[in-house]
Amino acid sequence: MKKHLLKYILFALTPIAVASCTNFDDSYYENPNKPSKASGTQLIANAQFFLPNLSSSAYGVHYPQYLSLTTYTDNTRFIAQNFDFETWYVGPLMNLEDVLSKQDALDANEGPVANQVAVAKILKAFFMWNVTDRWGDVPYTEAFQGTALPNPKYDKQEDIYKALFTLLDEANAAIVLTNGTIKNDIIYKGDMSKWKKLGNSIHMLMALRLSKVNPTLGKAEFEKAMQAGDMTANADNLSYPHLAQAAHQNFWYNSFTVLKRNWYALSEALVNLMLPQEDPRLAVYGDKNAAGGYAGLAFGKAVPNPDVDIPKVSLLGAGIRNQDSPVPLVTYAQLQFAKAEAAKLGWIAGGDAQAKTYYETGIKESIKQWTGSDASAAGYLAKPAIVYSPAKALEQIATQRYIHVFPYGYEGWAEWRRTGYPVLTLASEINGGKMPRRDGYPLSEAANNKANYEAAVSALPYGGEDNLNSRVWWDKP
Incomplete structure (x- = not known):
């Protein structure tokens, strides 16, 4: 088997098979190495282990110029143009797809199967969103068929977004809140009310990405997800809890x-x-x-x-950078800034008055999240450059969001690409003075999935080559 096929082949963390033997009653004897039920929650937990890698990265922190390098500066000079997405396919997406494809074999003793499936869908949407926002068109509908389809096509990013919106809708509708706790949940300890809020919050943030390329769809998806219930406090944050080990x-x-x-x-x-x-x-x-x-x-x-x-x-x-420092990924303050922008754009009711409220709440909650108290927020909000200005609102909101999501570089980079704020420049000797707009495809794809790779490059939405300077679908010039 060719090595490149592995990224599209699903391996189960726990094999799903019913043990049987002609000499023993199945109800009496079961091979412990081949359980009759799959541990969906262990597969989900294994996927969750990859969450901090979305933020804690030797590359991601540099795309929005959050961090500079004191030595070995290749990453801040954007020397590398092509990056591998195999990690995400063979890691978290592999585990989550296994949960979704083996629903009938999931163990209800670990919590309602509907909730295990819903959490798997939310996490699949989150990881896949990050993948497509970095590379643009990527394998999706044909990506999880293993050796039956070793060279999958690349789906349009627009189609992936629509599929992920549907995935999040399904998760929201299926979640069982009463007696719905699931086991082995690293993030929310099985609390499905928080998973429901997270799914809708991710949905809103994804919808906002469409503000320039398809505002009609973006508005509809944003409103729907907001009505379904998003984060209401910092306690709802998706934050990966590292341990002191x-x-x-x-x-x-x-x-x-x-x-x-x-x-x-x-x-x-x-x-x-x-x-x-x-x-x-x-x-x-x-x-x-x-x-x-x-x-x-x-x-x-x-x-x-x-x-x-x-x-x-x-x-x-x-x-x-303590040993057990958590990694925030989706936060209440971030949702407040999203709502502030949505109000300013007219996607939700309230206009500037409501946008101002959300903007100020976002700043207060950001300061509370990072410092442990919002006592200093009033003084900061009184600064002339920080006071909400209808004429500069979109820039102010984008700038505060950029500051808040530090050091989650890929998210800060995505929002910078979409809004253009804050203004970031590069020296002419770094990538020709151009800020990167996407990651180049893995070099292995050009060799091993040649036809589909070339089709994806030729279909780059605004033209260009397979490098850092072309644009993804929602990054409309």
Whole structure:
């Protein structure tokens, strides 16, 4: 079997088979290595292990210029153009597809099967959303048929979005709230009310991506999901809980503390947004430098003398890189900013008055999430540049969202691509002075899935080549 086929073949974490023997009654003897029921919740838990990788990445943090590198700056000069998506197919999507394809064999003793399936659909939508937002058109409808279809076609991103909206609708409708707890849930400990809110919240954020390319569909999907019930407090946040143990520790702890690499500093772009406004989140995002202040590092340029120059800049904050520091992915404050934009766009009722309320609530809840208190929010909201302005509202909302979702680089990058805010520039020697717009397809696809790969490249929605400078469907010029 060719190696590249593995990314589309599903392996079950726990094999699904009924043990039988001609000499024993099946009710008496069951082979423990071939259980009659599949552990859907263990498959779901295995998929959840991949969640922090969406944010904690040696690449993602650089696309929106959240972090600069003090040394080995290839990633901040965007040298790599093509990236492999195999990890997502053979990892979380593989496990979740197994849950969905073997529903009749799931063990109801682990919680209502309907809820196991609903959670699998929510997570599948979340992971697949991240994949298509990075690469654009990718395999989807033919991606999970194994050796029966080893060279799957690439689905249009527009069609993938519509399929994921349907998947989230199905999950929302199927969730059983009464006596509905499921086992082995790392994120919400089986609380289905929180999963229901998460699914609808993801649905809203996805819908907002369509603001330029299909606002009619985006508005309809946003309204529907909002009415179904989204996050209502920071306690609802999707945040991956790392542990104070080597097997489940934070990525940044491993980089800074275990490997002792002071490589990641706050970028000038981020510090220049936050420092003039005395943003209280800055003290969490970065450490003070040797002079007792905050200083960003120029993006894409290594420090000339590490021993002398690294102490002059603010490294990634110690509180974010503890061994058990959680990784926030979808948050209540983020939904408030989404609603603020939706109100400003006229997608939901209230106009500027409602947009202002959501905007201010988003800032308060963001500060509370990151600092533990919203006591400093009033002073920050009173800053002239922060006070809600109808004329600059979309820029203000986008900028606050950009600051808030730090250090979730792929999400910050997606929202920057969609809105253009905040304004980010590159030196001419970095990628020709162009900020990246998508990831190039895996090099293995050009060799092993040649016809479908070439069809996908030729169908890039706004033309271009398979590199960082072409655009995905919703990133309308």
